[in-house]
Amino acid sequence: MHEPPEILLLGPGPSPSSPHVRRAQSKPLLGHLDPDFVPLLDAAQIGLRRLFGTENQLTLPLAGTGSAGMEAIVANLVEPGDRVVVGVNGVFGQRFADSVRRAGGDAVEVVAEFGTALDIKAVCAAVAVGATKLCVVVHAETSTGVLTDLRDIAAATRQSGALFAVDCVTSIGGLPLDFDEIGVDAAFCGTQKCLSVPPGLAPITFSERALERVHARKHPVPFYFDTKLLTGYFGKARSYHYTAPVSMIYALVAALEEIEAEGLEARFQRHRDVSAALRRGLEPLGLKPLVPVEHAAPMLTTVCYPAGIDDAAFRKHLRQQHRIEVGGGLGALAGKVFRVGLMGHGARIENVLRALAAFGDALAAAGHRPDVSAALAAVHCD
């Protein structure tokens, strides 16, 4: 096998994983029903409940990437003809709406321009009109770096009798979620962002209210995503549903141990601190964040290119000269921005310093005159 190079992953995911997580992933394989393995399923579920801020019994790491989690929510909670309000201010909101339509749902989009916040009142109003069954939003929209405040939408959705589901792929592990307190009925994420586990698992959580809806369905849920069958394996029965990705569960449990050892509040603060440091360092380089700080997700900063900078050449320079990966823009923002993820194990001041120096070098290579010394000094001035 070709030896993969060491690249500092500062894009929108995957984020770097720690040596502890990588070691865990390479431990001897066990059977997915082995008595030494099944306690790890429990450990994973307990750790995930802490991160989602829920006591939902049905909280588990589904096999598959984040999109499998989205499909699981849709497959269980949407039936043909259901009215589903979808907040769309980026590519992943669009994907949610598309997924709802593929399941036969009537997706009613509340749209905001990419890079701007959703109009919360408009989402609440859309939920209140008509017989809405479900409202879904993306907590941290990874295509733009915009954060959506969940509280008012949750309250309006609860009042209307609909369910509220959240995509927290990018926010989990980097921001407090408190889903029980807020009133979130179902949520999904991936492991490759602020949990710093390689891609391949989609933790999901369903409230009792959500499960009542599932039990009342007229149409069957596709086999793989069937919450009853998943509960058979992850609950006490331990009945075979699919062959769980054992090594991925090792990695997840190791990451959850690290998160617990760090402490949730300390971890969230670390994400806020490095994000603020990055933003301070951008200005002396002549770079501007796309999203105002009050709407910005701390773990993902979208940066606008100054005039005359070619996206592909800029990112190639970072990759080849500095061994750093950042993300390009998606959808309407392609070519106009680049995305910097400071997530999980990657959310460190030394990475901010390395990234700013590399951005400065790439800008200088394109004929700009960034003040790299001032950028690096700004990192430490809070």
Ligand SMILES: Cc1ncc(COP(=O)(O)O)c(C=O)c1O
């Ligand atoms: C907010 C959000 N939702 C959904 C997804 C889809 O996850 P995956 O690419 O792991 O399938 C992503 C991936 O980046 C994401 O950022």
